[in-house]
Structures are given as structure tokens and as C-alpha cells.
Amino acid sequence: MMITATKEFAPLLKSWRTRCGISQLELSLRCEVSQKHISFLEQARNAPSKIMVQLLCDALDIPLRDRNSLLLAAGFAPGYQESDLSAPELSAVDQALTMMMNQQEPFPAMVVDECYNVLRANSGAMKLQGLVYGVERPEDFPETAGNLLHGFFAPDGYRDHISNWADIAPCILKRLQAEAWAAGGNSGLQDLLAELTSFPGVPEDWKQHVPGDWLAPVLTVDIRKNGVDLSFFSTIATLGTPQDVTLQEIRIESWFPANTVTRDFFMDG
Incomplete structure (x- = not known):
């Protein structure tokens, strides 16, 4: 043995x-x-x-x-649990995540797992999803809405409405590749990377792509839909001292307005 x-x-x-x-x-x-x-x-x-x-x-x-x-x-039992986020022992963390999303209102925030499956979303995120997908009820969102990155790359998602998608897509893919590498070649992340690069129109040279003539300090996501022009930058937060597999892998994606038009769109309700 x-x-x-x-x-x-x-x-x-x-x-x-x-x-x-x-x-x-x-x-x-x-x-x-x-x-x-x-x-x-x-x-x-x-x-x-x-x-x-x-x-x-x-x-x-x-x-x-x-x-x-x-x-x-090495012949030992696993040392770390993998709990469901709704488990009683994670209730304090779950409440903290809800608090963070509420504090982000009226702007979008989502809790996602390691493979960017959406676990929680605030009303700001729902408003943005509704605008992009052209529906009001979350139950009417397409299946791709359940994964943040699928939403960016699938033809029925954000992709057709992101004016700078050609710059955004390679950056997302390179970040995902780095995360897969850091996670020891995590099969879930590798599979997700393969899925995203299989979508039509993804540039074959995405690994070598450099955003052109970008003067802003951060790369924004610029969305245009129904005469509305929105621009965001995002932050990613993680838990500081996780001792549970689930908690180490979740992150909070918060989107902030990059201009007054975007701010007013969400502030006006």
C-alpha cells in the first residue's frame, strides 16, 4: 500500500x-x-x-x-472539505458574499466559481443581463448566461454587443490560460479554455494579441445595445484565508462604471 x-x-x-x-x-x-x-x-x-x-x-x-x-x-485522507456554498457551516461566508454584492448595488456583481459558473448575482447584474439578452425575467435568460465567460464568447451572449470584443477576448483567454496553469493544469479550466477557443471568430493568434492604441489605465468592456453605450472595468475579490476547497475557488466579480453615462444608467433605476 x-x-x-x-x-x-x-x-x-x-x-x-x-x-x-x-x-x-x-x-x-x-x-x-x-x-x-x-x-x-x-x-x-x-x-x-x-x-x-x-x-x-x-x-x-x-x-x-x-x-x-x-x-x-501519499496514502492519506484528504485534508480539506469541499462544501456547498449553501451548507450551514458556510453560512457566515455566504452572508458576507451577499453583503458584498448588496454594497455593490446598483452596479453589477456576481459570485462565480473557479470555472466562472455564476453562483450568485445582484440586481445590477440582472439588469445588465436583461439588457444584453433582451429579456426581463432571469428564467428566460439563455443557458450561456449561467457561465460568465460563455456569456462573453457565445454568439447569443454579450459578444455581438461588445464593441471592443477583439481586444477583450484575447485578454480573457490569456488570463484563463494563466489560471489553468497556476491550478496545475486544472481539467475544468482547460476544458473551458478549449470550449471558448472553439467558438467561431475567436482569433487564432490570441496568445500573441496586444490591445492596440489603448490609452486608458485599465481595459474596459464597452457594451452597445438598443442605443445604450455602457463601459465597465472590473475587480476580482477572493477570500483571504480559505480552508475549504469551495471557498478558495470562488471569487466576486464587481463591475464599475468607466464613465458617467454608465453610472447614470444604473443609478437611475
């Missing part, structure tokens, strides 16, 4: 270390162990203790979901 676990753990450790771009010596210094011990772990010649697995995960800044995978590979 331990031999099998050690063999499963060794390639995972090496993969994460290589992905982080650090040497065995650097990792050994971070964990305060010998380089030889790190080498033996990667060769499956030594079995890590549970504490050692945690030290390695801390040193490599590995996400909680992947820490569970490393613990399992």
Missing part, C-alpha cells in the same frame, strides 16, 4: 516543482529538509509523512483541491 502510494506521489511532486520553476535545492530550503530527501521523494525512494506533504504544498503554493490529490497519492 505504501509503495503504491509513494509511486503515485513522486511524479505529482516533481510535476508541481517543475511547474513552479524551482530546483530541488530551493524546495529543500523552503521546507528546511535536505536536497537528498526531496530527490528521494521524487524518485519514490522515500515515503512522505503527512506533515511533509503539507510543507511541500505550502512551499509550492498548491491549491487546496490539488493538496487533497497529493495527500491521497
Whole structure:
């Protein structure tokens, strides 16, 4: 059992270390162990203790979901729960998320998971969705509205109404690619990236794209629909000290008006 676990753990450790771009010596210094011990772990010649697995995960800044995978590979039980956001033990956090979205009113805010599935949305976000999709009731929104990035790339979503989509799309894809890489090649993020790049009209050279002649300090999303011209920039917030997989992966996307027209559109109700 331990031999099998050690063999499963060794390639995972090496993969994460290589992905982080650090040497065995650097990792050994971070964990305060010998380089030889790190080498033996990667060769499956030594079995890590549970504490050692945690030290390695801390040193490599590995996400909680992947820490569970490393613990399992080393023969231990997962160390972090993955709870539903509506679970009683997460009620304080759920209330805090609701408070943050309410404070963002009348401007849009959404709680999304790691793959940008929309978990919560305030009335400002619903107003924007209603404008873009041309319907008033959330139950009439198309299926693509359930995922923030699908909404940006699908033909029946925001895409046809974003005047600077050619600049926005490559930036979104590059950010998503970086997030997938940071998450250890997370299959969900990789699948999402593949889905988005498969939509028609996505530039093949998106990895090399640089926004042209952009003078503003941030890249805005400029939406034009029914004679209304809106411009936003966004912020992304995460929880500071999550000890649950779900909580580490959620984020709050808040959209702010980039001009007075957009501000007045939402302030006027």
C-alpha cells in the first residue's frame, strides 16, 4: 500500500516543482529538509509523512483541491472539505458574499466559481443581463448566461454587443490560460479554455494579441445595445484565508462604471 502510494506521489511532486520553476535545492530550503530527501521523494525512494506533504504544498503554493490529490497519492485522507456554498457551516461566508454584492448595488456583481459558473448575482447584474439578452425575467435568460465567460464568447451572449470584443477576448483567454496553469493544469479550466477557443471568430493568434492604441489605465468592456453605450472595468475579490476547497475557488466579480453615462444608467433605476 505504501509503495503504491509513494509511486503515485513522486511524479505529482516533481510535476508541481517543475511547474513552479524551482530546483530541488530551493524546495529543500523552503521546507528546511535536505536536497537528498526531496530527490528521494521524487524518485519514490522515500515515503512522505503527512506533515511533509503539507510543507511541500505550502512551499509550492498548491491549491487546496490539488493538496487533497497529493495527500491521497501519499496514502492519506484528504485534508480539506469541499462544501456547498449553501451548507450551514458556510453560512457566515455566504452572508458576507451577499453583503458584498448588496454594497455593490446598483452596479453589477456576481459570485462565480473557479470555472466562472455564476453562483450568485445582484440586481445590477440582472439588469445588465436583461439588457444584453433582451429579456426581463432571469428564467428566460439563455443557458450561456449561467457561465460568465460563455456569456462573453457565445454568439447569443454579450459578444455581438461588445464593441471592443477583439481586444477583450484575447485578454480573457490569456488570463484563463494563466489560471489553468497556476491550478496545475486544472481539467475544468482547460476544458473551458478549449470550449471558448472553439467558438467561431475567436482569433487564432490570441496568445500573441496586444490591445492596440489603448490609452486608458485599465481595459474596459464597452457594451452597445438598443442605443445604450455602457463601459465597465472590473475587480476580482477572493477570500483571504480559505480552508475549504469551495471557498478558495470562488471569487466576486464587481463591475464599475468607466464613465458617467454608465453610472447614470444604473443609478437611475
